[in-house]
Amino acid sequence: MICVKWGKGYGSEYANRLYGMARRNTTGPLRFVCLTDDPTGLRPEIDAFPLPELGCEHPQRTAGKWRKQVLWGADIPALTGLQGPVLFVDLDTVIVANIDEYFTHGDPDRVYLARNWSKPLHRLGQTSVFRYPVGRYPEVLEKFRADPQGVADRERYEQHHVTHSVPGGIDFWPEDWTRHFRFHCMPTFPLGYFVPGRLPAKAKMVTFAGGPNPGDIQLGRWLPHQRKFPTRWEHLRATLGAAQPLRHLRHYVLPVDWIEQHWRE
Template sequence: MDRASAPPETSPATSPVKQVICISWGTKYGPPYVNRLYGMVARNITPPFSFTCFTDDPAGLRPEIEAEPLPPLDVPMPTGTKGIWPKARLWSPTLGKLTGPVLFMDLDLVVVGSLDDFFSFGAPDEVILARNPNTPLERLGQTSLFRFPVGKLVPLQERFRADPQGVADTYRFEQRYVTREAPGGVKLWPAPWVRHFRYHCARTLPLNFFLPPKLPAEAKVVIFPGGLLPPHAIEGHWGPNYRAASPGEHLRGLFGDRPDPPLRYLRHYLRPAPWVAEAWRE
């Protein structure tokens, strides 16, 4: 399914086993999302690889998934912040039996191409993040998909542990904290590899009423920050406050109980995305 060739920055100096990790807590996503992620990884990676889920409840996970307890982080999580600060558990000195570089993947992303280049790009001791298109004037990474060596981010965790609320208030998002403070700095994946569904796939008005969301030609992974999730894209609606509707029904909603102001409501019409349905499966 991969349509991109390897860039010149790739390097063979990688672990022979490609180590993929994710984290799951609570009930928002759970085993169905973890199992789908495993299925997407297995279809789009050259073995050998491992897939480890750090979770508070391993029930319902596929037997191929290595389930590990959540790394301990006994501090109150920040409040009043948009950052996903429980990810700070992954900045521990150890992560189960894993050593060396690991590729972290959010549960709500969609794999649409080969993952192999994410393990050969850059050096094994580097921290490499996706690009955040939401802040074009700021070089900001996105932790939906990032690689780091186990233990390298311990200084970030220690500072966070000492003052969780203060760190969150200063940086707002955990990805800004990692981007700015990771030891040795960070590198970003080539932009075409990781695409943002809302920015790079969803059509703009008026094309969104006539064409389904597009799959960018060189994409390997599509991320879904901001509440619009793969099942919404499959069904053809913007998010939990919308419902799948025909164009006529959607336009009639302008005169009824709509979730957004008129122009935003029209921009948020979404046709179903068949390519998401094809990729996002166990």
């Protein structure tokens, strides 16, 4: 299993908790690799390696976690000699049930992703949780390196580039395994002011791509700069001074007990 940590967005506690959740929810041996620019504070059980350089200019005009493209390289020192597929999991993921099937499902030579829930009518993957044979498809990274800004302008997000660049196409995990907090857990607006986010019955992992983060949900807030546990009235009152009032109005969340239960070392 592998994760990537760079920059200041996520501290070592995110990687440590991800390891703890993975260890509790797998049977048999588990090797957990973290590619990072700062290994400070990581648990000793985590194999920390330097995050490889992207090998090209980073796109300047397009949002997206393009640094993750290094995972597709033909030679990743941290994974040299590894046999079989590797499961990648984003740091802002909560593992809520046994994940052994993520390692054994389907063809080990295929690439498996969650379906992109924001575009359900398109065959697009979501790379918060994906499995791939290490070093098998270097074309994904090579295409990006050949024209990084052009790829970013066309695809907008790195997961779209992965979807369109894997030779032979991608496959999806079973629909119920990987769920997204905003799309599958949050109640319909305005019920979120009264009902906490639910845990889907068959979910194995819950992702938080695009926010909010599980650490903020624990504190009953949507964004890190907001105060902990604002009341409904405080949140509604703050709408008057918000830059995007409607967006702010919808971004109210109550703490959920299942995050505290699972998201821990």
